Amino acid sequence: MGSSSSDVIARVASTTATSVKLVIGGRFGVGKTTFIGAVSEITPLSTDAVMTDYSRGVDDLDADSVKTTTTVALDFGRLTLPSDIVLYLFGAPGQPRFLPLVDDLMIGALGGVVLADTRHIEGAFDVITRFENAGLPFVVAVNAFATAPVYDDSELRDAFALAPQTPIVSCDARDRASVKTVLTTLVRDIIARTIPEPTT
Amino acid sequence: MPARLRTGLVRSHTPTGGRADPARSSLNESTLLYPDLTVERAGLPGKTQQVMEFLAPGALAVAEVAAYLRLPLAVVKVLAADLITSGHIVSRTPVPAEQQHDCDLLERILHGLEQL
Ligand SMILES: Nc1nc2c(ncn2[C@@H]2O[C@H](COP(=O)(O)OP(=O)(O)O)[C@@H](O)[C@H]2O)c(=O)[nH]1
Ligand SMILES: [Mg+2]
Numbered sequence: 001m002g003s004s005s006s007d008v009i010a011r012v013a014s015t016t017a018t019s020v021k022l023v024i025g026g027r028f029g030v031g032k033t034t035f036i037g038a039v040s041e042i043t044p045l046s047t048d049a050v051m052t053d054y055s056r057g058v059d060d061l062d063a064d065s066v067k068t069t070t071t072v073a074l075d076f077g078r079l080t081l082p083s084d085i086v087l088y089l090f091g092a093p094g095q096p097r098f099l100p101l102v103d104d105l106m107i108g109a110l111g112g113v114v115l116a117d118t119r120h121i122e123g124a125f126d127v128i129t130r131f132e133n134a135g136l137p138f139v140v141a142v143n144a145f146a147t148a149p150v151y152d153d154s155e156l157r158d159a160f161a162l163a164p165q166t167p168i169v170s171c172d173a174r175d176r177a178s179v180k181t182v183l184t185t186l187v188r189d190i191i192a193r194t195i196p197e198p199t200t
Numbered sequence: 201m202p203a204r205l206r207t208g209l210v211r212s213h214t215p216t217g218g219r220a221d222p223a224r225s226s227l228n229e230s231t232l233l234y235p236d237l238t239v240e241r242a243g244l245p246g247k248t249q250q251v252m253e254f255l256a257p258g259a260l261a262v263a264e265v266a267a268y269l270r271l272p273l274a275v276v277k278v279l280a281a282d283l284i285t286s287g288h289i290v291s292r293t294p295v296p297a298e299q300q301h302d303c304d305l306l307e308r309i310l311h312g313l314e315q316l
Contacts, residue, residue: 009268011258012232019261019294020309021230045267047229050274071272076229076263081312088230088261088294108228108294110309125211161211180313187310194301 010042017086022183023105025092025131026115027123031143031173032091033075035115038179040077040089049074051101072098074105087183092127102130111186112138115173118148121159128160137190141171141182165189227277227284229263230294239288247271251279252288 012019024032037044051070075091090109092102106112112131116124124140131138140160153168162168167185172178235255244252254269266276283289299305 009257009260009264012260013258015234015259017232017292018305019230019232019292021228021294045264047263047267048272050272074229074263074273076267078261078264079316081309082315083308083312085309085312086232086261087309088263090229090263105229108230108296110295110300122211128211159211180316184310184313187306187313190300191303191306191310194303194306 012080012086014084014086017080017084019086019088021105021109022087022089022186023092023102023109023112023131023136024089024115025102025112025124025127025138026094026143027117027120028094030094030115030117030120030123032094032115035113035141035143035171035173035179035182036075036077036089036091038174038176039079039183041080042078044075044077044091046073046075048072049101049104051098070098072101074101094123094127096126099126099130102127103134106131106134106136109136111190112136113182113186114138114140115171116140116142116156116160117145118142118151118156119145121156124160128162132163137186137193139167139169139182139186139189141169141173144170144172165193227262227281227291228294229261229273231262231280232259232292232294233262233265233280233283234259234290234292236288236290239286241288244283244286244288247275248279248282248286248288251276252283255289 024035026032033044048071051072072093077089079087090105092105114124114127157168167189169182169185171182233255237256241252251265262276262280266273280289284291
């Protein structure tokens with residue numbers, strides 16, 4: 001890498017900034033990269049994460065444990081807030097076989113967004129389960145595709161088996177204001193969970 | 201009038217509670233890496249030198265370094281850990297677990313988003 005390329009890279013200017021990691025999950029094609037790009041101050045970047053699989057599925061009869069490594073591209077964006085906070089939004093790969101990477105991505109994360117498409121609601125199930133099992137606060141954002149059927153929130157809430165306090169919101173991942181609303185909904189929910197709890 | 205959800209699909213619900221392991225959260229994708237330019241960096245081994253030179257103009261997160269230098273995340277984590285140990289880099293971990301319920305910080309995030 002030449003130094004000329006680093007000259008145009010926007011650095012984190014504040015030396016006191018707190019970074020915040022958010023994980024954006026959902027099936028392949030649901031709009032994760034679009035969502036990240038709508039609010040990111042940098043063109044979303046991609047970086048390689050390596051995942052180790054210890055088995056290749058039930059029909060692999062010739063080995064008891066086949067170890068394979070898969071390189072998975074993670075998309076992410078950055079959003080600097082005026083309050084000395086730098087948000088990093090990471091798209092979690094949607095394919096079920098990459099779910100172990102979602103577990104890695106949740107480490108150190110403040111919260112998550114599950115993007116859902118009502119044409120394939122089951123595409124959100126796995127990631128919701130992952131977030132729940134990790135205790136990661138999250139919101140479900142139903143992405144507005146033109147041909148997607150519209151359901152009552154209560155029906156979707158039942159189908160997703162959401163805990164009563166988990167927010168469910170509509171969203172257009174292409175629209176900055178809409179994405180901002182999803183993020184503020186998430187942070188408000190985290191605050192609401194925090195207030196009644198004792199600080200131990 | 202909303203359509204009826206006909207798929208009949210319902211997610212099976214298996215909460216286990218618990219949190220992501222905080223012990224492993226010290227160096228992750230969003231950890232900010234601040235170069236300390238007062239520490240001599242001549243003589244640093246190959247890729248650590250490359251990371252350090254890249255960071256010299258100013259701080260970035262682990263994932264940004266990995267993306268711009270086209271190195272796997274895991275490699276950058278190891279290199280950054282070495283540079284932290286040698287004092288070339290000061291790191292700031294994203295909101296540590298013990299601060300994730302800090303209302304002041306959460307309010308700062310919320311107000312920051314609202315001001316955008
Ligand atoms: N109509 C509509 N299209 C969207 C929306 N979000 C994403 N798309 C489109 O859906 C496709 C897949 O989006 P992408 O962000 O790449 O999905 P990812 O695989 O989850 O990262 C792209 O062609 C987007 O332009 C949305 O909110 N509404
Ligand atoms: Mg994508």
